[in-house]
Amino acid sequence: MIRFRSIISRVVALQVVAIGATSILLPLALYWLLEQAANSLHRETLRSQAVTIGSFLRAQADGGVVLDIPDDVRPLYAEAHGLYSYAVLDASGRVLFSSRADGAALFPSGTSAEGDPSARRRETGSGLFGLTVVRTVGERLYWVQIGQDLAHRDVIIDDIVAEFFSRVAWITFPILLVLLLISILIFRRVLEPVREASTTVAAIGPARTDVRLPEQSMPTEIMPLVRAVNQALERLESGFRAQREFTADVAHELRTPLAIMRVRVDSLGAGPVQDALRTDIVGMARTVGQVLDIAELESFVVGDDAKADLHAVCSDAVGFMAPLAVDMSKTIALTGADSAVWVHGHADALFRAVRNLVENAIRHTPRGTSIEVDVSADGTVCVLDDGPGVPETDRQSIFRRFWRRDRARPDSRGLGLAIVARVATAHGGSISVENRPDGGAIFTLRLRPA
Amino acid sequence: MRVLLVEDNTELVSLLKKGLSQGGIEADAVGTAGDASHALVTMQYSAVVLDLGLPDEDGITLLRDLRRRGESTPVLVLTARDGVSDRVTGLRAGADDYLAKPFAMEELIARIQALLRRPGSLLGRRLTSGNVALDTEGRQIFVAGAVHAFPARETAVLEILLRRSGNVAPKRLFEDHLFGLSGDVGSNAVEVYVHRLRKMLADTGATVKIHTVRGVGYLLTEDKVG
Numbered sequence: 001m002i003r004f005r006s007i008i009s010r011v012v013a014l015q016v017v018a019i020g021a022t023s024i025l026l027p028l029a030l031y032w033l034l035e036q037a038a039n040s041l042h043r044e045t046l047r048s049q050a051v052t053i054g055s056f057l058r059a060q061a062d063g064g065v066v067l068d069i070p071d072d073v074r075p076l077y078a079e080a081h082g083l084y085s086y087a088v089l090d091a092s093g094r095v096l097f098s099s100r101a102d103g104a105a106l107f108p109s110g111t112s113a114e115g116d117p118s119a120r121r122r123e124t125g126s127g128l129f130g131l132t133v134v135r136t137v138g139e140r141l142y143w144v145q146i147g148q149d150l151a152h153r154d155v156i157i158d159d160i161v162a163e164f165f166s167r168v169a170w171i172t173f174p175i176l177l178v179l180l181l182i183s184i185l186i187f188r189r190v191l192e193p194v195r196e197a198s199t200t201v202a203a204i205g206p207a208r209t210d211v212r213l214p215e216q217s218m219p220t221e222i223m224p225l226v227r228a229v230n231q232a233l234e235r236l237e238s239g240f241r242a243q244r245e246f247t248a249d250v251a252h253e254l255r256t257p258l259a260i261m262r263v264r265v266d267s268l269g270a271g272p273v274q275d276a277l278r279t280d281i282v283g284m285a286r287t288v289g290q291v292l293d294i295a296e297l298e299s300f301v302v303g304d305d306a307k308a309d310l311h312a313v314c315s316d317a318v319g320f321m322a323p324l325a326v327d328m329s330k331t332i333a334l335t336g337a338d339s340a341v342w343v344h345g346h347a348d349a350l351f352r353a354v355r356n357l358v359e360n361a362i363r364h365t366p367r368g369t370s371i372e373v374d375v376s377a378d379g380t381v382c383v384l385d386d387g388p389g390v391p392e393t394d395r396q397s398i399f400r401r402f403w404r405r406d407r408a409r410p411d412s413r414g415l416g417l418a419i420v421a422r423v424a425t426a427h428g429g430s431i432s433v434e435n436r437p438d439g440g441a442i443f444t445l446r447l448r449p450a
Numbered sequence: 451m452r453v454l455l456v457e458d459n460t461e462l463v464s465l466l467k468k469g470l471s472q473g474g475i476e477a478d479a480v481g482t483a484g485d486a487s488h489a490l491v492t493m494q495y496s497a498v499v500l501d502l503g504l505p506d507e508d509g510i511t512l513l514r515d516l517r518r519r520g521e522s523t524p525v526l527v528l529t530a531r532d533g534v535s536d537r538v539t540g541l542r543a544g545a546d547d548y549l550a551k552p553f554a555m556e557e558l559i560a561r562i563q564a565l566l567r568r569p570g571s572l573l574g575r576r577l578t579s580g581n582v583a584l585d586t587e588g589r590q591i592f593v594a595g596a597v598h599a600f601p602a603r604e605t606a607v608l609e610i611l612l613r614r615s616g617n618v619a620p621k622r623l624f625e626d627h628l629f630g631l632s633g634d635v636g637s638n639a640v641e642v643y644v645h646r647l648r649k650m651l652a653d654t655g656a657t658v659k660i661h662t663v664r665g666v667g668y669l670l671t672e673d674k675v676g
Contacts, residue, residue: 248531252503255530256459259551263465266555267472278554285552289532296533315666319618322663326671334665373665 008187015183019176027168034164042148043131050133050146053086059138067097085128089143096142106130106145193217197226210237240299247295254288290415293352294401297422300349307450308347309340314375317354321362329367332358336375342450343379345427350447353423353431354381356416357443361385365440379429379449384442389435398433420445453562454493455479456486456509457501457528466499466558473559483507490516495523497565499558502529502540510543517544524565528553564613577612580657580672584612593654603628604647607640611660611670620667644668 004010052073057065067088069077077084077099087098087106095105106128130147197213204211212233213226258281265277318334325332343350354373361371365387374382390398397403399421404414417431420443424431429447436442453470455477457463463479470477478493480486483504490498498516502509513525524546529536532550540548547561577584583592589605591598600608606627610619624640641662648660661669 251532252530255532255551256462256503259530259553260459260462260465262552263462263469263555267465267469281552289550292533315620318663319620319666322618322661322666322669323616323671326661326669331661332663334663338665 007191008184011183011187012180015180019173019180023172023176026172027164030168031164042129046129046131046146046148047133049084050086050131050144051135053088053146054133054135054137054142054144057088057135057137057142057144063138063140065096065137065140065142083148085130085147085149087145089145091141091143106147107132190219193219194222201229204233243295244299247292250295251288251292255285258285258288287415290419293419294415294422297349297419297426300346300422300426302344302346302349302427306344306346307342308345308350310343310345310350310379310381310447311337311339311341311375313347313350314354314373314381317351317358318373320351320355321358324359325362325371328362330362330365331370332362332373333370334373334375337377341375341377341379343427343447344450345429345447349423349426353420353445354383356420357381357383357445360416360420360443361387361441364388369440379447381445381447382442383445384436384440386440389439389441390433395433399431451496451566452476452478452493453497453499454486454489454495454523455499456481456483456504456512457499458482458503458505459501466555469555470559470562473556473563475559475562481505483509483512486512487515490521490523497562498523498525499562500525500527500545502527502531502536510539513540513543513545526558526561526565528558560616577609577615579612579615579670582608582612582651582656582658584609593651593656596654598650598654600647600650603643604650607643607647611668615670615672618663618667618669623667 004013053067053069056067056069058068059065065088077086085099085106087100087104088096089105090096093105095103098104098106100106107130128147128149130145133144133146135142135144193214197218200211200213212230215223215226215230218226262278262281262285265274265281268274268277314334318332322332358371358373361383365371365385369386371386372382372384374384376382399417400414401418402414403418421431424445424447427447429445431443431445433441433443451474453475455463455466455470457466457479458481460481463481467477467479477499478489478495480489481504483506486498486500489495500509500513504512509527509529513527516523516525525544526547526549527540527545528549528551529540530551546565549558549561575585575587577586581594584590584605585592586609589602591600591605591608607624610623610627613619621640624643628640628643644660644662651658651660657673659671659673661671663669
């Protein structure tokens with residue numbers, strides 16, 4: 001069985017069925033009513049004819065009656081004219097007068113009560129339709145029978161009835177079609193706010209939880225759904241807000257004790273213990289920072305009109321990481337474009353991405369090697385190193401959270417590259433890694449030029 | 451020199467006060483934004499060290515209020531929040547510098563001193579790194595206690611490097627200082643002076659090194675002991 005999923009198609013299907021039924025039943029019903037009206041019109045005509053015939057009865061002095069039909073109306077009842085026929089019977093059923101040549105009654109006497117229409121099939125095959133009216137002349141009762149040959153019924157009335165069916169069908173059908181079109185239009189209009197609401201809902205993400213569905217112009221039937229959705233969004237937003245506040249609280253609760261630890265360690269006498277503790281605190285602070293970055297970037301969205309100078313970002317990132325590189329006996333350089341490269345992006349987020357790429361390169365290459373950050377005018381940053389490179393099998397998983405090739409390495413938490421990947425995604429860009437022909441890895445961060 | 455320390459963690463406050471006093475900086479501490487606001491009206495401080503996570507009011511709001519009412523004392527923002535937008539927000543609100551927790555004590559002292567060396571501030575006559583010192587007024591250079599006279603431009607390069615010791619000094623900074631904004635800068639002029647300075651430092655037995663960060667700038671580091 002066909003299932004109609006859309007409201008409009010359901011309405012159309014129902015309407016088509018309704019139109020079909022209506023265009024058959026309505027003419028039939030009207031035809032029946034018209035037929036009834038035509039019959040009653042006939043009856044009235046016959047009754048008035050019977051009354052007229054009755055009025056022609058004159059009482060005689062001997063107690064009998066004569067039927068005195070004026071000459072001008074007599075042809076109406078002539079058998080040759082054939083429109084009406086009459087018979088007058090007395091109380092005993094004897095035929096006194098008849099328009100018929102054989103002088104017989106039109107209907108057997110007593111077969112019909114006063115006023116009831118009677119019908120009789122004649123020998124000629126045509127039907128005779130008529131009725132009987134009781135008339136008092138003098139002291140006696142007479143039955144006046146009047147009949148009409150059905151072959152000679154009122155032609156105009158019959159024509160109307162006969163043609164009614166086809167005409168009504170021709171008018172009904174287009175009207176119903178127009179109604180169908182109007183219903184479709186009405187439904188489309190009514191559903192327009194729902195369509196708009198869908199577009200609004202599509203924009204909702206972790207960073208856009210303040211969006212609510214408009215309640216104005218929404219059909220009343222859909223209001224409960226709209227309200228329920230808005231309430232759900234309300235709960236969602238408070239959930240996200242709580243998560244953001246939690247992230248900020250965690251930052252405070254973790255970093256303040258680390259700051260206390262660091263200052264305390266700094267006040268210790270110099271020595272290997274102090275150095276080791278400092279290294280621990282720096283590593284821990286780095287992990288806390290990365291976890292917080294990940295949490296924050298989860299709901300981070302770059303504004304549509306955000307612009308950043310990729311060259312300046314890379315220059316800052318290289319400058320920021322240079323002391324670490326120098327400390328680990330590595331050289332670092334910024335190459336490529338030497339003026340502003342505008343990309344669609346958030347400068348601080350991009351800084352974190354490039355910084356993490358550089359930090360990754362510094363931490364995974366041997367001493368004495370060099371790192372190159374190359375900025376292209378098309379919005380691409382390449383970070384090239386002279387390290388061992390990245391095996392083909394790891395090139396996807398390397399950007400996953402907490403992924404580490406070597407789980408024994410204490411200085412890596414596998415978060416840095418996940419942050420880069422998240423920043424790239426948030427910017428509608430991409431990050432990939434390949435090996436250089438002569439060894440070493442090349443990380444390519446592609447951004448959209450502004 | 452007296453600074454106002456706005457931080458609500460009492461343990462950190464006592465450690466910082468001790469650490470700062472060892473670096474020659476005396477600190478008055480308050481724990482709320484309200485008290486900080488009050489203290490700045492009654493006392494003249496050389497600088498403010500402001501933690502953003504205060505119990506009564508957001509540090510950023512306090513900073514904005516201070517700047518709005520014309521308080522020009524340099525402010526170093528100290529924060530646990532180091533999110534993607536936090537630094538920008540802090541600097542826009544009127545902070546002069548920004549330091550994320552945790553930090554090294556000497557880094558905090560260096561940053562405070564850097565704030566005070568800015569134009570209009572009194573400190574910073576003598577810049578040191580390793581066994582090299584520069585008297586910014588007398589333009590004299592001391593290497594291992596011995597006085598040397600370097601040419602003016604080499605001295606200017608050294609001053610920039612010493613002010614940024616441990617951090618990269620962008621190439622643009624040298625160009626602006628050496629030749630003024632309108633000067634015609636040869637593409638390798640800075641390199642030439644840095645190269646000469648390197649040689650002079652090496653010749654005088656300095657324990658500092660100038661590293662080139664190609665495409666970005668130069669970095670002065672102390673030689674590691676041992």
